[in-house]
Amino acid sequence: MIEARALTKRYGDKVAVDELSFTVRPGQVTGFLGPNGAGKSTTMRMIVGLDRPTAGTVTVGGRPYREHTAPLRQVGALLEAKAVHKGRTAHSHLLALAQTHGIAVRRVDEVLGIAGLSDVAGKRVGGFSLGMGQRLGIAVALLGDPATVMLDEPVNGLDPDGVVWVRNLLKGLAAEGRTVLVSSHLMSEMALTADHLVIIGRGRLLADTTVDELIARVAVGTVLVRSLRTADLRDLLVANGATVTPTDSGAVQVVGLTAEKIGDLALDGGLPLYELTPRRASLEEAYMELTREAVEYR
């Protein structure tokens, strides 16, 4: 469980995180979304005590991170890929971090296995690809068998196999009752992985909701309707308050009426329909709609 209360971070007169309050609950994957520069990474750094908040608090498992006696057992974090000395082997890197908590070398081998890095455990990290670096970062995050896992852009640089691996890993961790917070710019991936969303823009909370709620609330669903009498259909629907746009395929796209209502209207009007397809907005569309105002060009 991560709880942020009026969390604020200023750099000079620039506000990176602005009175942000949210709760990340255990047992589900929470997606942490926002445009570049929205304050996601700064927030994550404050969660693990790397940056000190200007104001407000953030706790993990009920306490500020640095007050835990075994913080790696509370939170496993991937904040940047390849935050590793290039001259060290993957095994030595993990071992050094494990030793701070007296974690056994057996666990090091275990997380190397989970991350699919057993074969390169003795290789120096300087030669790792970005994807292997991400896997090593995730291995570090899992080292302390933590109650909360927090990953910043974990699928960056991963191949399709790796992306699926991360997705299943995160879902598995949540199913075990852990708290999982993951940031990503890949909305399609988030739609598949996340149950809950925390969306921020310019350091402020834009939404704290589920994927379905967000889509229902923000995005406008459309219905694809096909009829041979396109002009009559358009007049009928427009008269009932819908917006109708023709498509290349000869069908029309309707906004403002449900598929049921369109079907009823067509029946009453004696118009035969050949296609009536409700189209749900994607998470990406809902996200774009929500963050349009908050995108910052610098």
Next chain:
Amino acid sequence: MITFRHVLRSEWTKLISLRSTWATLGAVAALAVGLAGAIGYGVSRSDPPANVGEAVGAAFLPLDFFVLVVGALGVLQMTGEYGSGLIRATLTAVPRRLPVLAAKALAFAALTFPVMVAVCLAAFLVCQAFLGEGGASLGDAGVTGAILGAAACPVLMGLLGLGIGALVRNTAGAVTTLAAVLLVVPALLTPVLPGGWDERVMKFVPTIAGQAMYGVGGNGTPFDTLAPAASAAVLVGWVLVTLAGGAALLARRDA
């Protein structure tokens, strides 16, 4: 659970798992002993030492340079983590932070001091072998202390480097700062200070105090120096002040 022993073991692993640590120490060992032999050979042919102090001084003449190399190794222990981003992982694992710096200092001393004792002993013996009759022996007064002092001096400079690394955080800046402290400050102070003052001040400058740690009978530097033990205390003082400054910033700054 985090304990200081755990953090110390972690820092020890970090130090010994880098090939560059061993390459640096190996190069220092080979060059220090080799140069001590070469100097012993040269000196015995041209200008044999007049006393034990000069004989010991000949063995440790190249140390002025290796002090800088070991110092840079200390710098890198800190700045290498900032350069790679590893510091974020380290401070996430040990969010109270200060044990990390203390453990780095202890691990560094625990590794480099025994190595430097062996190196300095070998350098002394090789140099004296070339000096022959004019050479000093281990039994001569002050020789054992000089060997230990010669071993401790680079270790303390490494710890000074560690402190500077914690203050400055990037490798280029910290190594430059260390070089300025060790080379430029003593060179500049003499002309800058008014007459008479340099005699009072120079013995407290880290470089001069360090050299005085392995001088026998006051030889080794052109300046008035304190006794070896007092010089060591002065250098330890500088190290503690620098590490304390680094610790204060490490605890306060965003990582």
